[in-house]
Amino acid sequence: MKIGIPKEIHQGEKRVATTPEAATQIMKLGFSVSIESGAGLNADISDEAYKEVGVEVIADTRLLWKQSNIIMKVRAPEYNLELDIEEIDLLTSGACLISFIWPAQNEALMQKLAAKQVTVLAMDSVPRMSRAQKLDALSSMANIAGYRAIIEAAQHFGRFFTGQITAAGKIPPAKVLVIGAGVAGLAAIGTAKGMGAIVRSFDTRPEVKEQIESMDAEFLMLDFKEE
Numbered sequence: 003m004k005i006g007i008p009k010e011i012h013q014g015e016k017r018v019a020t021t022p023e024a025a026t027q028i029m030k031l032g033f034s035v036s037i038e039s040g041a042g043l044n045a046d047i048s049d050e051a052y053k054e055v056g057v058e059v060i061a062d063t064r065l066l067w068k069q070s071n072i073i074m075k076v077r078a079p080e081y082n083l084e085l086d087i088e089e090i091d092l093l094t095s096g097a098c099l100i101s102f103i104w105p106a107q108n109e110a111l112m113q114k115l116a117a118k119q120v121t122v123l124a125m126d127s128v129p130r131m132s133r134a135q136k137l138d139a140l141s142s143m144a145n146i147a148g149y150r151a152i153i154e155a156a157q158h159f160g161r162f163f164t165g166q167i168t169a170a171g172k173i174p175p176a177k178v179l180v181i182g183a184g185v186a187g188l189a190a191i192g193t194a195k196g197m198g199a200i201v202r203s204f205d206t207r208p209e210v211k212e213q214i215e216s217m218d219a220e221f222l223m224l225d226f227k228e229e
Contacts, residue, residue, distance in 0.1 A: 009041040072098040
């Protein structure tokens with residue numbers, strides 16, 4: 003069974019579906035792994051790093067898609083400007099696709115995949131449960147997003163998040179409001195607290211109050227009715 007990892011073509015996308023370390027574990031299960039040349043460069047992973055662990059590096063994009071039984075990628079298939087072709091048309095009939103798909107928002111895409119008899123594992127639809135934890139790519143990305151949101155906010159804020167006592171006077175700690183306490187929200191709370199801010203958070207689910215308070219943040223209870 004051959005697994006292919008094509009280069010991500012979405013503008014600004016720097017991720018790659020598989021690292022050399024993960025590819026090694028996949029090959030131990032009996033799969034052969036191929037990757038498009040340059041697929042990992044934006045993630046600071048060279049072709050040589052893949053070659054060193056036994057991954058086949060292929061320069062021909064069409065050949066990679068054609069010979070792969072399973073395609074692993076980050077983004078859902080889209081139009082390849084360089085090849086002037088839809089990535090779906092590069093998939094062989096009956097192949098398997100593992101990627102973020104967002105099926106509810108991409109009905110036309112799902113119909114095209116069904117027409118080609120492609121089996122799809124939508125990584126964005128993997129449930130958050132202990133059994134599927136190793137497949138929970140969405141939570142991993144949300145965790146990074148929450149962390150990055152606070153780092154970006156700190157960059158634009160203009161001063162330290164933590165309080166400062168200097169010869170020139172006293173500076174109070176920053177006050178941060180995090181809206182939503184899902185995976186991204188909790189990561190943002192933890193990052194902001196770690197930087198010394200006073201953190202408050204709000205969520206429509208009152209059951210997350212304990213989680214927020216366990217991170218030494220204040221839960222804002224807003225009493226209103228949803229429409």
